[in-house]
Amino acid sequence: MLKVLDDESAIRKYRRQFTRSFKPFIDEKITINLGHPGGTVKAKVAWSDRLGIWMFQEKISESRYWHAFGTGRPSASSHIPITCEINFPAKGIDRRIGGALAEDSRGRIFVVHRGRIGGGKKGVGKTQFEDHYRGAWATMEDGGLETTVALIGVLDSPRFVRQVTQFVRKVERIKDIISQKSPQLEMAFDELRFREELVGVAYHRIEHDLRMKCDYDLIVTDLHKALVKSGMKVGNNLTRDLFVVNAKGRVASVFEVLTDVSTDGLNSGIAKLLLNNVDLTERPSLVLVIPETIDQLLEMKLKKLGIDVLVYEWKHDHAVFSI
Secondary structure, three states, rough: HHHHHOHHHHHHHHHHHHHHHOHHHHHHEEEEEEEEEEEEEEEEEEEEEEEEEEEEEEEOOOEEEEEEEEEEEOOOOOOEEEEEOOOEEEEOOOOOEEEEEEOOHHHHHEEEOOOOOOOOOOOOOOHHHHHOOOEEEEEEEOOOOOOEHHHEEOOOOOOHHHHHHHHHHHHHHHHHHHOOOOHHHHHHOOHHHOHHHHHOOOOOOOOOOOHHHHHHHHHHHHHHHHHOOOOOOOEEOOOOOOOEOOOOEEEEEEEOOOOOOOHHHHHHHHHHHHHHHOOOOOOOOOOOOOOOOOOOOHHHHHHHOOOOEEEEEEOOOOEHHHH
16 A cells, blocks of 8 residues: 655655656746636746646745646746646645655655646536546555545656656546536547547556556557557547447457556456457457567467457557557
């Protein structure tokens, strides 16, 4: 189980590491009028072309570290709303603050979020976050309580900045869906497209191997891009990580992504592939996506079940596939 960090010096140390992680990605600083629940403040935000997000950081008195994020390049002097905040208390535990730093039993530091994403916006809060957010979740020892939190990323991971960016984009999409107050809340899938906000699991399903789970969103997103680049029509839904449709609009291939090849992980992935697709009129090609090769005997067994294996590897902060 994770344990929230409450020591002032530790929070200060890892907060510096948090902000330094973004420096190689920053292209320019832009002065804007930043909107927040208390009003508007003139702020110089850091913009990243590669990430497609901006970031603003500041220490608020001795109470908290403020980290505001938004999407799209802002124009100078424009009035810009905040998409997402990942704030940390300056010391101790403050459950009113959405973000937190937490440590696992191996001493690895995770950035987590309690789900407070409203920012003063009516109808957007922790309940809506839990209803709509899909990602990696964990239980955290929270000063005498146990709190379910969303895992944003692992601070020392080479993919940490991408993990944060993915979180920001998911929060943006949740806010868009809620503000529309439309049938999209029912998550119908009459339109084929890839929905980043559906990548991951609902908050009540707690997974193990937390470090690897933080990479799950990135792997699915990178696989989606690779399939599209190969000329395929790709979508996803609540039961399928990714699927490809043929010229007739029928599901031709289904992909199930794993972050590890443990026995439990493999069994779960195989079961999902088989059970979630048994009712399709035409059986699609079933593909198990894994981070390393498996022994030949197991691969032969999978082929008897009609399941192919696709192996990925990490190059810098992206998953690469042989497609």
